[in-house]
Amino acid sequence: MTAIDTITLAAAAAAAGAVNAVAGGGTMLTFPTLLLVGTPATVANATSTLALVIGTAGSLFGYRRQIAAVRPWLRRFVPVSLIGGLLGGILLTCTGEKIFANMVPFLLLFATILFLAQGPFRRFAGLSDKGGPVSPHHHTVWAAVLFQFFVALYGGYFGAGIGILMLASLGFLGLTDIHEMNALKTILGSLINLVAAAWFIWAGLIEWPKAVVMTGGALVGYYLGAHFSQRIPQSRVRQIITAIGFTISAVMFYKQFVR
Numbered sequence: 001m002t003a004i005d006t007i008t009l010a011a012a013a014a015a016a017g018a019v020n021a022v023a024g025g026g027t028m029l030t031f032p033t034l035l036l037v038g039t040p041a042t043v044a045n046a047t048s049t050l051a052l053v054i055g056t057a058g059s060l061f062g063y064r065r066q067i068a069a070v071r072p073w074l075r076r077f078v079p080v081s082l083i084g085g086l087l088g089g090i091l092l093t094c095t096g097e098k099i100f101a102n103m104v105p106f107l108l109l110f111a112t113i114l115f116l117a118q119g120p121f122r123r124f125a126g127l128s129d130k131g132g133p134v135s136p137h138h139h140t141v142w143a144a145v146l147f148q149f150f151v152a153l154y155g156g157y158f159g160a161g162i163g164i165l166m167l168a169s170l171g172f173l174g175l176t177d178i179h180e181m182n183a184l185k186t187i188l189g190s191l192i193n194l195v196a197a198a199w200f201i202w203a204g205l206i207e208w209p210k211a212v213v214m215t216g217g218a219l220v221g222y223y224l225g226a227h228f229s230q231r232i233p234q235s236r237v238r239q240i241i242t243a244i245g246f247t248i249s250a251v252m253f254y255k256q257f258v259r
Contacts, residue, residue: 014217015221030052050200051218054215061226080148084156086195144169170184
């Protein structure tokens with residue numbers, strides 16, 4: 001790597017960490033940057049995943065005060081996140097990326113619209129829109145668990161935007177505290193990427209010098225994003241998340257179908 005490559009990769013990883021701490025979609029910064037510095041696509045995907053999952057430690061520390069509140073949800077979502085993430089990583093090494101790449105813009109756009117429509121949906125479904133404990137219907141919970149499995153499967157394969165998908169699902173469950181939702185999303189996303197990254201390491205897909213540089217940048221970005229996002233009013237954080245979702249969707253539609 002040249003000095004310019006090193007600075008570019010570190011900056012992209014820091015920006016991706018901050019974006020992931022708020023809403024997700026940081027892969028859309030790290031993956032293209034790795035391609036820009038001459039990394040093969042599959043190796044770029046694997047290296048990006050490893051760098052961002054290690055960097056998640058900074059975000060988890062930033063959300064440490066919210067972890068206790070979301071702990072009851074972990075036993076429902078952790079198993080399917082681990083299984084789905086591993087299967088997604090295996091799928092990447094066994095198949096091409098074209099089908100999933102073509103689905104990415106539609107998934108991101110759909111998830112952003114869902115996230116934007118959470119308030120009206122909760123009122124229509126009779127879910128609580130107040131803070132405190134939430135007790136959704138049994139079938140609603142199991143539908144969210146199944147949805148989380150497919151999010152994890154996609155996340156292990158490519159991963160761009162899984163945070164937005166998870167936030168949409170958590171909103172439909174009735175969770176209303178955006179910072180607690182971000183904490184739960186961050187934990188689950190880190191587990192998805194952890195098992196996928198372990199598979200990528202075993203398969204020999206990691207370009208280690210670039211992974212080390214990006215990990216350092218991601219650690220800084222994750223921590224700053226998690227820390228400062230909690231100082232912003234929840235309504236503003238929701239606006240930022242929605243803007244990120246529509247922006248990434250537009251970029252992906254252009255990349256896949258126009259360029």
